Amino acid sequence: xxxxxxENLRMMQETIRRFVTRELEPISQQVExxxxxxxxxxxxMRELGLFGLSIPEEYGGLGLGTLGEILVYEELSKTNACFxxxxxxxxxxxxxxxxxxxxxxxxxxxxxxxxxxxxxACFALSEPEAGSDAANVQTTAxxxxxxxxxxxxxxxxxxxxxxxxxxxxxxxxxxxxxxxGITAFVIEKGTPGFYRGTIERKMGxxxxxxxxxxxxxxxxxxxxxxxxEPMIGQGFxxxxxxxxxxxxxxxxxxxxxxxxxLDLCIDYSKERVQFGKPICKHQSVQNMLxxxxxxxxxxxxxxxxxxxxxxxxxxxxxxxxxxxxxxxEMACRVADKAVQIFGGMGYMKEMPVERFYRDLRLYRIxxxxxxxxxxxxxxxxxxx
Ligand code: COS
Numbered sequence: 533x534x535x536x537x538x539e540n541l542r543m544m545q546e547t548i549r550r551f552v553t554r555e556l557e558p559i560s561q562q563v564e565x566x567x568x569x570x571x572x573x574x575x576x577m578r579e580l581g582l583f584g585l586s587i588p589e590e591y592g593g594l595g596l597g598t599l600g601e602i603l604v605y606e607e608l609s610k611t612n613a614c615f616x617x618x619x620x621x622x623x624x625x626x627x628x629x630x631x632x633x634x635x636x637x638x639x640x641x642x643x644x645x646x647x648x649x650x651x652x653a654c655f656a657l658s659e660p661e662a663g664s665d666a667a668n669v670q671t672t673a674x675x676x677x678x679x680x681x682x683x684x685x686x687x688x689x690x691x692x693x694x695x696x697x698x699x700x701x702x703x704x705x706x707x708x709x710x711x712x713g714i715t716a717f718v719i720e721k722g723t724p725g726f727y728r729g730t731i732e733r734k735m736g737x738x739x740x741x742x743x744x745x746x747x748x749x750x751x752x753x754x755x756x757x758x759x760x761e762p763m764i765g766q767g768f769x770x771x772x773x774x775x776x777x778x779x780x781x782x783x784x785x786x787x788x789x790x791x792x793x794l795d796l797c798i799d800y801s802k803e804r805v806q807f808g809k810p811i812c813k814h815q816s817v818q819n820m821l822x823x824x825x826x827x828x829x830x831x832x833x834x835x836x837x838x839x840x841x842x843x844x845x846x847x848x849x850x851x852x853x854x855x856x857x858x859x860x861e862m863a864c865r866v867a868d869k870a871v872q873i874f875g876g877m878g879y880m881k882e883m884p885v886e887r888f889y890r891d892l893r894l895y896r897i898x899x900x901x902x903x904x905x906x907x908x909x910x911x912x913x914x915x916x
Contacts, residue, residue, distance in 0.1 A: 541600050548607040551580060560612040563739040564887060569618055577615070577649065582608075583622040584647025587631065591643035598777075598839040602784035609788030613891040614739030616785055621691045622646050624781055625899070626653025628774040629699040629716055633759040633766070638718060642697060651696035656686040656745050657771055664904050666701075667710035667768055671747060673702035673717065678754050680704075682717070682747040685729070688898075692743035693731055696721045700747070701771050704764060716758040716767030725750030736890030778899045779852040780842065783835045783859035786895050787828065789888055790863045793870040794824045796885060801873055811873070820869045827862045835859060850912035857905035860895040867892045 537545070555576060563569055577583065586601045587593025596604070601623065608616040621627075627646045630638050645651040662668040671684025682702055692698070697720050705713030719726055729744025757763055758770060798821065801812035811817045838851040867889045871878035878885045896902045 537599075537603070541596075541603055544596075544600065545603045545607060547580070548604050551576070552607055552611050556608075556611045556615050560884065561882075563612055563614060567738045569614060569739050573615075574618065574649070577619055581647075582619045583649030584643075585619075585623045587623070587627060587643050587647040591631075591639055591647060593643070593647035597843040598780060599836065599843055602781060602835060602839050605781050605784035606788035606791070609785040610792040612739060612887065613737055613785070613789065617690060617737060617740035619649070620781070621654050621695070622649065622652060624778045625655035625774050626691070626695070626697070626699060628777055629655070629758050629770045630718060632773050633716070633763060633770045634718070635760045638758065638760075642718060646697070652691050652694045654689050654691045654695035654698045654745075655774065656689050656692070656698045657701045658688045659684065659686055664901055666771060667714060669701055669703050669714065671700070671702045673704050673715055675704070679751050680715075680717070680754065680756075682719075682725070682750040682752060684747050686745040686747075687729075688732065688742045689745050690740065690742050690898075692728055692745050693741040698745060699758065699774075700745075701767055708765060710768040712765040714766075714768035714771070715764050716770045717752055717756045718758055719750070719752055719756060723750055723752060735893065736887065737894060775900060776849055776852045777842075779856035779905070780835065780838055780848070782895060782899050783831070783838075783855035786859040786863035786892065787831050787835055789892055790824070790828050790831070790859075790866040793866050793885065793888055794821070794828060797821060797824065797870050797873045817873055820873055824866045824869055827866065831859045831862050850909050853900070853905040853908040853912075856900060857902050857909070860892075861902060863892045863895060
């Protein structure tokens with residue numbers, strides 16, 4: 533066993549840490565208030581290569597493995613969550629379908645634009661009737677010769693407001709659904725019949741937007757099927773594989789945010805004096821700090837191990853769900869304790885703790901709820 537982070541990844545971790553401290557954290561509250569990331573910051577993210585972390589070098593990305601990518605996500609998540617969310621779809625759910633199952637032509641056309649951040653990509657699976665039950669999508673794609681006509685409504689689509697291209701999950705055979713009846717398309721902004729709908733109002737994650745996508749007799753050629761003609765009906769597996777990878781990165785986001793909260797709590801508990809001594813000298817606060825640190829330690833070990841397994845080419849369906857489940861639930865426990873340690877100040881808008889508390893609540897829901905992760909783990913266990 534070797535627990536050393538390779539030197540090149542450690543250097544990259546340092547670079548991202550500096551970028552977070554110098555560029556992102558100072559505008560974190562501003563972004564929260566304005567609900568918008570300034571364009572010059574997005575440009576700096578492009579220049580650092582953050583939009584193409586896991587896209588192979590031959591398609592213009594940095595070609596990082598899973599461990600490298602989660603180390604970046606962990607650092608980026610120590611500030612306002614919207615920054616990570618801005619690059620998240622390009623690195624994950626918005627590009628991975630094309631990378632895993634796209635034709636060579638699709639990879640060569642789309643991935644360099646996504647990796648450079650010139651284009652923003654999004655992933656359109658969720659619908660009013662298809663959240664956890666992903667195979668129940670109602671958006672239809674009907675074949676008419678060499679074209680498909682797409683009709684339906686997607687919602688809660690991260691970065692849909694700025695997306696130039698979307699991976700769109702449709703039903704092409706209602707009888708077969710998850711087994712041969714779901715098809716994934718890649719569709720560009722500006723395609724007739726493809727519109728952005730309402731931008732949704734959320735509890736948190738300000739600065740990162742989700743919106744509806746509307747398909748109204750949107751006509752796309754067979755060539756827009758991810759993987760082309762042979763992949764008709766195979767889109768459910770594409771979507772599932774995309775989500776598997778996303779689950780590890782969500783674990784990294786939860787971990788980074790938890791570490792930041794612990795660091796804030798340690799500093800605050802040394803400064804804040806009550807009953808004549810810093811609150812870190814009170815056993816009740818010490819217990820909370822100790823529990824937070826212990827859970828973070830456990831989460832980091834399982835995340836890095838699962839990332840390492842994936843980098844060895846192993847299937848990590850069960851492990852990815854375990855990571856998403858444990859890390860995101862852990863982060864909410866950590867955030868709850870952080871608010872408690874900060875007391876009244878933890879409930880105030882000027883403190884980042886309040887923001888983390890709201891933002892982290894989403895992590896147990898998006899990219900697969902905790903309940904879905906348990907279902908996946910149990911199925912894998914009983915299959916083995
Ligand atoms: N990788 C590859 N193939 C997979 C897979 C995976 N991770 N998970 C399922 N499949 C395959 C199965 O093997 C099966 O194919 P075969 O019959 O050829 O073996 C097919 O897909 C159907 O699988 P299953 O029977 O498990 O489908 P279900 O409809 O029961 O749903 C869950 C499975 C619940 C796991 C799925 O609906 C899911 O992940 N839901 C959550 C979706 C989500 O995360 N939504 C959040 C919004 S999107 S950001």
